[in-house]
Amino acid sequence: MEAKTLFDKIWDSHVVKEVEGGPSVLYIDLHLIHEVTSPVAFLGLDKRGLKVLRPEKTVATPDHNVPTIDQHLSIKDEMSRNQVEMLKKNCANHGIVYHGLGSEGHGVVHIIGPEMGLTKPGMTIVCGDSHTSTHGAFGAIAFGIGTSEVEMVFASQCVMQPKPKKMRISVNGELNKGVTAKDVALYVIAQISTSGGTGHFVEFAGTAIESLSMEGRMTLCNMSIECGARGGMIAPDQTTFEYVKGRQFAPKGADWDTALAYWKTLKSDDGAVFDTEYFYDAANIEPMITFGTNPGMGIGISQYVPNSNKLTGSDKLTYEKSLKYMGYDQGEKMIGKKIDYVFVGSCTNGRIEDFRAFAGFVKGKKKADNVTAWIVPGSRAVEKQIIAEGLVEILNAAGFELRQPGCSACLAMNDDKIPEGKYSVSTSNRNFEGRQGPGARTLLASPLTAAAAAVSGRITDPREFL
């Protein structure tokens, strides 16, 4: 039998039809939706007089527009409020489960799916959101789609997609102290660039990847889109099965045994061929931080801003434009640079493990006076666990307050925006110009590096304190 990759196994089993000279018609097991990319799709459906074909395979929550304080009050911004209300109304019209603001199930869409056990190995999962790649951590094919495609899934439970190429990125060895999944992600993107994965679906493998918790794996797969890949995935193993077991929508009893037997087959066969392969040594990865305006512009925290000597033409112009926006010079050391904001949260680093790491670091220390910190749980469930584990007391004693769940300062769509010219060490996923607010300067990093910056007021190597 032909050796197959994990990706092939799942993809091939979901192809309803190959269109001649065109894409594959791919069946979708789970469709997650939020308020930003769904309204025009619902409108299109209504115009065609269609209903959502499989509302039971569709789950909704508003996350991008929501405030992260006083969620019991009506959303102040009229357009944000309207978009959230529209989602609620559309879900009611089409019989879709809606986890509204303030409800037990509310949270960032990519946090709640795995938490509820909706995300399982072997599935195809889409959402009108590029960070749908997060769910690949479970050994699922999960990718972001545009609104036209959201409408396709509503109408037919299928999307039309060309089959991507396959890439494997192996990271072997033991991760150094203070190095997290976020650092692995930023390291890989810095190596292959923000377009290195374009046209591919990535499988992450190797002993360093296997050692990651599910939270860490989600962080890594979440960031796979930032290297241009359609998505990332990791073969499910005991860590995966233990995480899924017992969750609300996990299979139970005999169904669990059947599912588990199938899930154990979900790995790339020996000899399976990848179009592209990369190998990295975990020992070479240190805590990472970005200095520019795309996620590929990352360096080890002890390093210096690279110079543009080797660049020419538009590469050089683009690089210099980026440094100018950041207010940084070539050859400068990153450690010691003053910062103004710290943001911990988002679909990248808004899970319980991230808050444990942050709280563990700041315990017994004090927030620097020059820093404004936004500590934002990814979901109500994460918020409740933070409280249950006593992390709130630690945070409060160190001068931090916990906000309410949402996408928050990741993308400047709600009230949480970083002011112009200010530097924000953020655990989110994108440092594009203006991403966190017009003129805001984003430094992507792990929760540990964010914690070190929050207590020192400067870019600081977290390893100094570990």
Added chain:
Amino acid sequence: MSYDKFTTLTSPAVPLPIENIDTDQIIPARFLKAVERKGFGDNLFRDWRYDKSNQPIADFPLNQSKYSGKILVGGKNFGSGSSREHATWAVYDYGFRVVVSSFFADIFQGNALNSGILPVVVSPEFLEKIFATIEVDNNSQFEVDLQNQKFTIKATGESADFTINPYKKHCLANGLDDIDYLVDMKEEIAAFEASPHPSFRGA
């Protein structure tokens, strides 16, 4: 969403010789709050086009009257970042029908085709020639021939072939979208759903 049929287009082009133009530049998130597909062109490249007091930034190409046309030419890795189709809607609503680059991000490329925009991939060398041609003559004409999959610099007659899969080409040429196609597959999809399958679909 229906859009105009695409056949052959001859037009000058607007140059944007910057790399990694991401979707947050094409349309910042704060302009994604509409619930209908209209008016996005006003906010295309909002923060590069307008300053804090909403005054046009003079040296941005979209604000320079010497540049016009239905073709946008961008640096490599155009459209990286978010899956927001609002980015391609903004490009379309502004009046562009073709975006040319040496490299597109995957989701942007798919969204463009679904929004009635033809993404044309040319070699880095040919892209430089296009930029140089516009530099010499801002009104220089370019021809985009979908049927023959050819992009031509009229001034020099140089042309580059581009690829598009036959199905999407048919859709674009006829103003069709995938939803009609998928709705027509209703029975095949139902049969697929009824077939034994190892994954617990939506369980």
